Amino acid sequence: DWGHFMKYQLQQVDEMLAASMNHPSIMAWAWFNEGPSNNEAACQAYLQCSLRAAEADPTRFRTWASNKREEDKCLQYATAVSFNNYPAWYSDKHDLAAPKRQWTSSAAWARQNFPDKPFFISETGAGGLYEWSDNKTDAYWTLKYQQEVIDADVDTALADSNVSGLILWHFFDFKGSLAL
Structure with missing residues (x-):
């Protein structure tokens, strides 16, 4: 149930914001580490999290660590593009030119x-x-x-x-x- 999930996801975003709002090392708010951002049906969840974070703190970046990279369908809702990838480790092993x-x-x-x-x-x-x-x-x-x-x-x-x-x-x- 998407509504049930998002109720708790937004609660989690609120708790993250409340716990770390004044932390000087926080440069971005992020959610859904390596989530399903290549699925357009998930983009509303990314949007809702981004809007919630922007409402509480419009000064910091809003993003997620996307392992979908160029296949990510939700990046329009981020204020920074953030990609996870391990070239020369998980892909192209022993190819030090890969990074x-x-x-x-x-x-x-x-x-x-x-x-x-x-x-x-x-x-x-x-x-x-x-x-x-x-x-x-x-x-x-x-x-x-x-x-x-x-x-x-x-x-x-x-x-x-x-x-x-x-x-x-x-x-x-x-x-x-x-x-x-």
Whole structure:
């Protein structure tokens, strides 16, 4: 029941806003992480959440982390375009040129289709197993490979004027070293 779901979804948006309204690090309000934004029937839910957030706080971006990327049908209701993607990790494994290729393409698409909205890389990166960093094959799951993928993501974001920001996703803190 869509009405039942949205009653609680909007309550959740209200609770998010109330809990974090005065937090200085909040730059955007977001909902439906990797939700069904490629389905036009879902767009009313995205619109309702965006309107609710705008009513309480018109100063911050309103968005969601879309893994539907260029297939997203609801982006007209966002004030910032935010895409999740893991090039060289989930797709194009071991292709360290993939982050530049994929993020440059997505950022150009966002600029062409939504020229007045900033584009954020809302989730990206690679996994790495703690202390597995000295592998000559640069294997998947090594900290070395994780660093190389993240370096490619960050370098692309910094070099592309169509990218307004980047958020790395990490499940937990990890030990780092300049020796990696």
